[in-house]
Amino acid sequence: xxxxxxxxxxxxxxxxxxxxxxxxxxxxxxxxxxxxxxxxxxxxxxxxxxxxxxxxxxxxxxxxxxxxxxxxxxxxxxxxxxxxxxxxxxxxxxxxxxxxxxxxxxxxxxxxxxxxxxxxxxxxxxxxxxxxxxxxxxxxxxxxxxxxxxxxxxxxxxxxxxxxxxxxxxxxxxxxxxxxxxxxxxxxxxxxxxxxxxxxxxxxxxxxxxxxxxxxxxxxxxxxxxxxxxxxxxxxxxxxxxxxxxxxxxxxxxxxxxxxxxxxxxxxxxxxxxxxxxxxxxxxxxxxxxxxxxxx
Amino acid sequence: xxxxxxxxxxxxxxxxxxxxxxxxxxxxxxxxxxxxxxxxxxxxxxxxxxxxxxxxxxxxxxxxxxxxxxxxxxxxxxxxxxxxxxxxxxxxxxxxxxxxxxxxxxxxxxxxxxxxxxxxxxxxxxxxxxxxxxxxxxxxxxxxxxxxxxxxxxxxxxxxxxxxxxxxxxxxxxxxxxxxxxxxxxxxxxxxxxxxxxxxxxxxxxxxxxxxxxxxxxxxxxxxxxxxxxxxxxxxxxxxxxxxxxxxxxxxxxxxxxxxxxxxxxxx
Numbered sequence: 001x002x003x004x005x006x007x008x009x010x011x012x013x014x015x016x017x018x019x020x021x022x023x024x025x026x027x028x029x030x031x032x033x034x035x036x037x038x039x040x041x042x043x044x045x046x047x048x049x050x051x052x053x054x055x056x057x058x059x060x061x062x063x064x065x066x067x068x069x070x071x072x073x074x075x076x077x078x079x080x081x082x083x084x085x086x087x088x089x090x091x092x093x094x095x096x097x098x099x100x101x102x103x104x105x106x107x108x109x110x111x112x113x114x115x116x117x118x119x120x121x122x123x124x125x126x127x128x129x130x131x132x133x134x135x136x137x138x139x140x141x142x143x144x145x146x147x148x149x150x151x152x153x154x155x156x157x158x159x160x161x162x163x164x165x166x167x168x169x170x171x172x173x174x175x176x177x178x179x180x181x182x183x184x185x186x187x188x189x190x191x192x193x194x195x196x197x198x199x200x201x202x203x204x205x206x207x208x209x210x211x212x213x214x215x216x217x218x219x220x221x222x223x224x225x226x227x228x229x230x231x232x233x234x235x236x237x238x239x240x241x242x243x244x245x246x247x248x249x250x251x252x253x254x255x256x257x258x259x260x261x262x263x264x265x266x267x268x269x270x271x272x273x274x275x276x277x278x279x280x281x282x283x284x285x286x287x288x289x290x291x292x293x294x295x296x
Numbered sequence: 297x298x299x300x301x302x303x304x305x306x307x308x309x310x311x312x313x314x315x316x317x318x319x320x321x322x323x324x325x326x327x328x329x330x331x332x333x334x335x336x337x338x339x340x341x342x343x344x345x346x347x348x349x350x351x352x353x354x355x356x357x358x359x360x361x362x363x364x365x366x367x368x369x370x371x372x373x374x375x376x377x378x379x380x381x382x383x384x385x386x387x388x389x390x391x392x393x394x395x396x397x398x399x400x401x402x403x404x405x406x407x408x409x410x411x412x413x414x415x416x417x418x419x420x421x422x423x424x425x426x427x428x429x430x431x432x433x434x435x436x437x438x439x440x441x442x443x444x445x446x447x448x449x450x451x452x453x454x455x456x457x458x459x460x461x462x463x464x465x466x467x468x469x470x471x472x473x474x475x476x477x478x479x480x481x482x483x484x485x486x487x488x489x490x491x492x493x494x495x496x497x498x499x500x501x502x503x504x505x506x507x508x509x510x511x512x513x514x515x516x517x518x519x520x521x522x523x524x525x526x527x528x529x530x531x532x533x534x535x536x537x538x539x540x541x542x543x544x545x546x547x548x549x550x551x552x553x554x555x556x557x558x559x560x561x562x563x564x
Binding site: 172 | 416417420456459463464467468471472495498501502530532538
């Protein structure tokens with residue numbers, strides 16, 4: 001499922017890449033950029049947290065000219081008047097204008113690095129509204145945002161992910177260089193699909209998915225081998241006949257407290273001691289068995 | 297500087313990585329000995345150093361650096377070191393006796409809600425100042441050292457504003473000027489549940505390329521081992537990308553020694 005989403009087989013929408021300090025999701029963001037460029041789509045990158053050089057590194061150099069970087073970084077707040085796009089301009093109107101201004105625009109993909117920075121400078125409610133508007137207006141076919149889930153309250157993260165058509169949460173795989181991605185996808189009919197996959201990234205931003213982390217580079221489905229029968233080919237007999245099986249099932253286990261054992265214990269055996277009690281005049285003798293209500 | 301730490305991080309004053317953002321953090325321990333290491337390291341390497349000393353006086357750092365073989369007074373006179381003495385200058389800002397330009401970097405003391413733009417402008421002008429050393433050569437790549445960032449939270453600056461400040465510093469110093477940044481972020485026991493403190497620490501770790509975390513030993517106090525330090529290589533350029541290694545350390549008079557767990561000289 002991860003590869004399908006990255007390669008755009010599932011049509012557009014809003015995709016969130018959720019990461020934490022333990023594993024960065026920026027590499028998957030680069031895979032999205034790479035895949036979109038290979039499809040010949042216009043890619044608009046709103047880079048607030050990383051430089052253009054860092055995002056361009058590893059991308060296919062022949063297509064790299066088709067990326068439109070709207071430079072938030074190195075001046076996303078306008079402190080040094082060096083940027084062409086500040087975080088305050090993250091509005092539906094400004095983004096639509098930016099996308100429509102590019103020549104021959106087609107099937108645009110909007111990459112936001114990162115949504116965490118935008119959410120730090122705007123109300124989460126406002127950003128959710130703007131993302132929803134952008135989806136509806138249709139000037140951008142796909143929006144892919146990177147979200148650092150450990151930098152926000154859980155409610156904010158869930159609100160943003162609720163708007164998404166697909167959420168990819170990345171985490172480190174135990175003791176491996178690859179990572180594990182939990183993908184949750186919501187189809188148009190409302191059906192929810194989830195999958196967990198191990199993935200690895202090559203230097204040229206190509207994603208490879210593995211089913212098993214112990215066999216890097218292979219995507220295999222081993223056929224189930226027929227299980228060997230351990231009782232065959234022996235010099236002694238380990239099998240039971242039908243009568244023997246029945247007798248085995250009838251054996252009373254020594255420490256299981258069954259009904260027969262209980263009645264055997266409670267039955268007085270001949271020769272055992274008896275207790276006779278003669279109540280005094282002052283005694284309050286109750287004929288009832290005090291242990292009657294016990295479930296023994 | 298500590299030779300053992302240099303070998304763990306595979307760096308020396310003659311050859312070190314540039315464009316690095318290093319975060320030092322601690323929890324119930326004191327990681328400031330690492331700040332002294334980096335201060336003497338980069339001064340020895342001939343870099344232009346901008347030090348925001350917000351929690352101690354200049355004489356404190358000077359005294360410790362003297363023991364490590366580096367003179368801060370000389371470095372400041374030569375123009376290699378730009379030192380912002382937070383404690384001394386803050387009194388002037390708060391009482392507003394002097395309204396000279398030099399007090400602007402600490403304007404967050406009077407209006408913490410406005411953010412750290414002025415402090416960033418101070419840092420930017422310090423690192424962009426061109427200067428020459430005695431041999432007539434330019435100083436090495438610029439380095440920003442901050443001790444410590446979490447004190448700004450206590451002064452009323454929001455964690456978001458501090459993260460914006462570190463982002464701008466990284467953009468200017470690491471990406472553009474190919475220099476390094478070393479920041480100390482501390483956490484007290486009472487801050488464990490504090491959202492601002494959590495957010496700040498996680499935020500800078502997201503941005504950093506190397507994280508050193510210092511903690512006390514989980515088994516309790518030990519005379520010969522002062523604590524444990526975890527090294528987390530976070531940049532993809534490292535061969536040890538996303539790997540963490542734990543070391544034990546002991547701080548003594550003229551430095552600190554680092555060793556693999558279980559190999560303290562007291563034990564072997």
